[in-house]
Amino acid sequence: xxxxxxxxxxxxxxxxxxxRVIIRTVAMKKIYQRGEEITHALRGVDVEIYTGEFIxxxxxxxxxxxxxxxxxxxxxxxxxxxxFIDEVDVAQLTAEELAFLRCRKIGYIFQSYxxxxxxxxxxxxxxxxxxxxxxxxxxxxxxxxLLELVGLKERWFHRPIEMSGxxxxxxxxxxxxxxxxxxxxxxxxxxxxxHHTGDEILGILQRLNKERGVTIICATHDHRMMNICDRLxxxxxxxxxxxxxxxxxxxxxxxxx
Amino acid sequence: MKRIDVQEQPVLSPGRIFQIAVTGVKYRLFRAVxxxxxxxxxxxxxxxxxxxxxxxxxxxxxxxxxxEEMHRVDRxxxxxxxxxxxxxxxxxxxxxxxxxxxxxxxxxxxEAALQDASPYLRELTAMSGYGMDEILALQPVAREAIxxxxxxxxxxxxxxxVLVGPVESTQIFDRLQSERAWHHFTxxxxxxxxxxxxxxxxEFQAFIERWDELETLVSKVRDGQSRAIAAIQATLGEQPxxxxxxxxxxxxxxxxxEAGFALTPETASLLAVEVERLDYTLLIEGTINIxxxxxxxxxxxxxxxxxxxxxxxxxxxxxxxGAEWFIGVMHESELATRGxxxxxxxxxxxxxxxARLLAIAERQTREAGGGLMGIGTRMTWLAFVSMLxxxxxxxxxxxxxxxxRFREIATLxxxxxxxxxxxxxxxxxxxxxxxxxxxxxxxxxLLLATTRMAVTFRSLxxxxxxxxxxxxxxxxxxxxxxxxxxxxxxxxSFRAARLAPMEAMRIE
Ligand SMILES: Nc1ncnc2c1ncn2[C@@H]1O[C@H](COP(=O)(O)OP(=O)(O)OP(=O)(O)O)[C@@H](O)[C@H]1O
Ligand SMILES: [Mg+2]
Numbered sequence: 001x002x003x004x005x006x007x008x009x010x011x012x013x014x015x016x017x018x019x020r021v022i023i024r025t026v027a028m029k030k031i032y033q034r035g036e037e038i039t040h041a042l043r044g045v046d047v048e049i050y051t052g053e054f055i056x057x058x059x060x061x062x063x064x065x066x067x068x069x070x071x072x073x074x075x076x077x078x079x080x081x082x083x084f085i086d087e088v089d090v091a092q093l094t095a096e097e098l099a100f101l102r103c104r105k106i107g108y109i110f111q112s113y114x115x116x117x118x119x120x121x122x123x124x125x126x127x128x129x130x131x132x133x134x135x136x137x138x139x140x141x142x143x144x145x146l147l148e149l150v151g152l153k154e155r156w157f158h159r160p161i162e163m164s165g166x167x168x169x170x171x172x173x174x175x176x177x178x179x180x181x182x183x184x185x186x187x188x189x190x191x192x193x194x195h196h197t198g199d200e201i202l203g204i205l206q207r208l209n210k211e212r213g214v215t216i217i218c219a220t221h222d223h224r225m226m227n228i229c230d231r232l233x234x235x236x237x238x239x240x241x242x243x244x245x246x247x248x249x250x251x252x253x254x255x256x257x
Numbered sequence: 258m259k260r261i262d263v264q265e266q267p268v269l270s271p272g273r274i275f276q277i278a279v280t281g282v283k284y285r286l287f288r289a290v291x292x293x294x295x296x297x298x299x300x301x302x303x304x305x306x307x308x309x310x311x312x313x314x315x316x317x318x319x320x321x322x323x324x325e326e327m328h329r330v331d332r333x334x335x336x337x338x339x340x341x342x343x344x345x346x347x348x349x350x351x352x353x354x355x356x357x358x359x360x361x362x363x364x365x366x367x368e369a370a371l372q373d374a375s376p377y378l379r380e381l382t383a384m385s386g387y388g389m390d391e392i393l394a395l396q397p398v399a400r401e402a403i404x405x406x407x408x409x410x411x412x413x414x415x416x417x418x419v420l421v422g423p424v425e426s427t428q429i430f431d432r433l434q435s436e437r438a439w440h441h442f443t444x445x446x447x448x449x450x451x452x453x454x455x456x457x458x459x460e461f462q463a464f465i466e467r468w469d470e471l472e473t474l475v476s477k478v479r480d481g482q483s484r485a486i487a488a489i490q491a492t493l494g495e496q497p498x499x500x501x502x503x504x505x506x507x508x509x510x511x512x513x514x515e516a517g518f519a520l521t522p523e524t525a526s527l528l529a530v531e532v533e534r535l536d537y538t539l540l541i542e543g544t545i546n547i548x549x550x551x552x553x554x555x556x557x558x559x560x561x562x563x564x565x566x567x568x569x570x571x572x573x574x575x576x577x578x579g580a581e582w583f584i585g586v587m588h589e590s591e592l593a594t595r596g597x598x599x600x601x602x603x604x605x606x607x608x609x610x611x612a613r614l615l616a617i618a619e620r621q622t623r624e625a626g627g628g629l630m631g632i633g634t635r636m637t638w639l640a641f642v643s644m645l646x647x648x649x650x651x652x653x654x655x656x657x658x659x660x661x662r663f664r665e666i667a668t669l670x671x672x673x674x675x676x677x678x679x680x681x682x683x684x685x686x687x688x689x690x691x692x693x694x695x696x697x698x699x700x701x702x703l704l705l706a707t708t709r710m711a712v713t714f715r716s717l718x719x720x721x722x723x724x725x726x727x728x729x730x731x732x733x734x735x736x737x738x739x740x741x742x743x744x745x746x747x748x749x750s751f752r753a754a755r756l757a758p759m760e761a762m763r764i765e
Contacts, residue, residue, distance in 0.1 A: 075671055075757065075758045076757050076758070076759035076760060077757055086263075088263055093263060094265075095675070096265040096266050096675065097263045097264070097265060099266040099674065099675050100264050100673065101263055101673075102670070102671055102672065102673045102758075103266060103672065103673020104673070108671055110671075114668045114671070114762075115668075116668060117284070117665070118280060118281050118283075119280065127672055128673055130273060131266065131269065131672060131674055131678070132266075132673065
């Protein structure tokens with residue numbers, strides 16, 4: 001299946017410095033319908049995200065950020081429009097290929113963590129590795145490394161219920177990194193963290209982005225993020241209000257000051 | 258720069274899936290215990306019905322002969338007042354003999370066969386005036402007749418009426434003699450989808466043609482029996498048959514044998530003993546109306562004389578000491594004991610207790626036989642209904658435990674789980690719960706059933722317990738538990754696993 005033309009990634013090697021699109025949406029809409037009540041969570045979003053970019057998504061609560069993340073992370077299907085990941089139309093992938101994509105290529109940090117309640121921190125982190133075919137021993141070592149990275153090495157045997165919100169969030173971050181994803185989708189990753197821990201997480205994200213070229217898309221209300229991102233994107237009422245490079249925004253902020 | 262190139266996902270090893278499933282069960286132990294409890298109750302119910310029915314059937318089989326014996330006196334009284342029915346005669350004839358004759362037997366051989374044959378076959382020759390060789394020649398035909406009679410007996414009235422009209426038993430064969438009735442029978446049989454005639458039609462037709470011969474024999478036997486009965490009634494005069502049977506191992510037995518009845522010396526002496534026992538029983542039962550005896554028993558038991566019951570007296574007589582004491586009381590009250598010793602009295606009392614047990618067994622096992630595993634058609638139906646109830650209960654329990662985990666299923670899918678993995682986890686979990694629940698239920702049902710049956714059948718139970726069949730019933734319950742649990746877990750987990758992860762997360 002992976003050899004079918006529609007699924008083949010662009011083979012040409014990118015010109016150094018040239019921007020390659022990794023996620024692209026075309027007139028993407030999402031309509032939630034519950035009985036009579038219809039919610040337009042996204043009203044036609046066209047956006048291109050480049051490989052290696054660090055994008056911050058901002059917007060008021062209920063504007064559609066999480067919905068947007070679900071769509072571009074291949075976790076939900078848009079009501080209308082299309083989503084391309086690495087120029088592959090997500091709608092055309094088989095169940096197995098989708099599983100592969102979710103497992104190895106995209107890391108998710110959910111707003112509500114979504115940890116598996118009956119697994120310890122370590123088991124939560126190693127589960128995606130198990131799905132990816134990593135041997136249990138290797139998964140264990142790597143899982144411990146990741147937990148150390150987020151500062152939870154000593155608590156590897158705790159279950160989610162025995163951890164604070166911030167600790168759970170950090171486990172969720174470690175889990176998102178389990179299979180060295182190319183794209184990291186972070187839905188408010190620092191919302192529950194204190195200033196210091198938040199800084200550490202930001203540092204990790206920044207390092208992943210700079211050193212390993214991981215594309216990071218991050219919804220946040222945290223203004224520190226703005227200092228490390230490449231572009232900013234504002235979502236309001238299910239539509240993109242504005243996309244701007246950081247230097248443009250900084251100029252404005254400076255001008256206002 | 259990292260690039261995405263989409264490939265297929267590897268499949269997890271069964272061991273790892275099992276491990277994950279077990280971790281899940283352990284974490285939700287309380288929920289699992291509740292689910293298992295539902296399965297245990299359902300399976301215990303099923304197992305209980307199966308086991309009780311099997312035990313009843315086994316007890317029925319093991320006491321059949323004893324019950325036959327119990328009715329020996331009644332049977333002989335009946336035989337000495339009326340000729341047997343055609344069906345009884347055919348059944349008697351169809352029974353095994355120890356020896357078959359060569360094609361052209363010599364006289365001595367016939368004589369030897371006569372000696373060797375069952376007493377009943379000898380009675381048939383005596384009553385009908387047929388030779389033994391003729392009787393033996395008809396024996397296979399009689400066996401066939403029994404087969405066909407069973408078939409027609411097992412049909413319900415409506416179907417039998419459509420096939421052969423409003424007749425039953427051997428009248429059916431008489432009726433099928435006519436060309437029209439035979440034609441009617443074959444054409445209706447062909448039309449009737451729900452009835453399968455398990456024998457070749459040509460054979461049945463051949464049998465119908467030979468029925469005349471058998472019929473003649475049967476009516477001759479009945480005539481002979483009627484004549485013999487009349488003769489014996491004449492010698493008895495006013496005397497009731499029971500009283501005459503007291504002398505079954507003496508002169509009266511000889512009279513019966515001379516009249517042609519198949520009364521072996523062994524049966525005769527058993528009959529005599531039996532009649533004597535009946536006599537003594539009546540004697541003892543009569544004593545309860547004697548004032549002195551009542552007083553004595555009341556004093557011994559320290560109760561009011563009005564509260565003394567026969568049951569109480571029989572209970573007391575089952576010990577040697579009690580029997581001796583009672584004989585003493587009878588002497589004191591100047592009652593005739595007619596040679597009844599304490600030893601014999603004790604024996605009669607315990608035989609009576611056994612007979613009561615047999616009577617209970619007979620009543621309780623009347624419905625045994627037929628249906629699934631021979632547990633009776635009504636019980637098969639009950640087992641089937643209970644299975645349905647189990648299915649609903651288990652499905653409900655499993656559905657609840659799966660639906661409350663849709664969020665977990667969605668999360669696993671977000672992390673790259675394959676649909677097959679998610680379904681395997683739930684399947685394994687359900688099968689584990691089904692296994693534990695099924696085992697527990699089978700044991701609980703077995704225990705309950707054997708206890709209940711032990712109370713009913715007491716000493717009759719242990720020798721009759723059909724262990725092998727109970728084991729099969731247990732395995733059936735176990736399999737039903739596992740399969741039901743698995744099926745009812747597969748459906749919801751399949752539904753959830755197929756959805757897009759976020760879609761599944763939204764289901765409440
Ligand atoms: N399952 C659902 N059914 C119906 N409406 C939904 C559903 N999920 C989200 N919505 C609606 O879609 C809109 C966008 O929701 P979304 O969760 O994307 O907002 P958000 O930007 O992530 O908000 P927040 O910052 O609070 O997380 C909201 O109006 C919400 O009510
Ligand atoms: Mg959100």
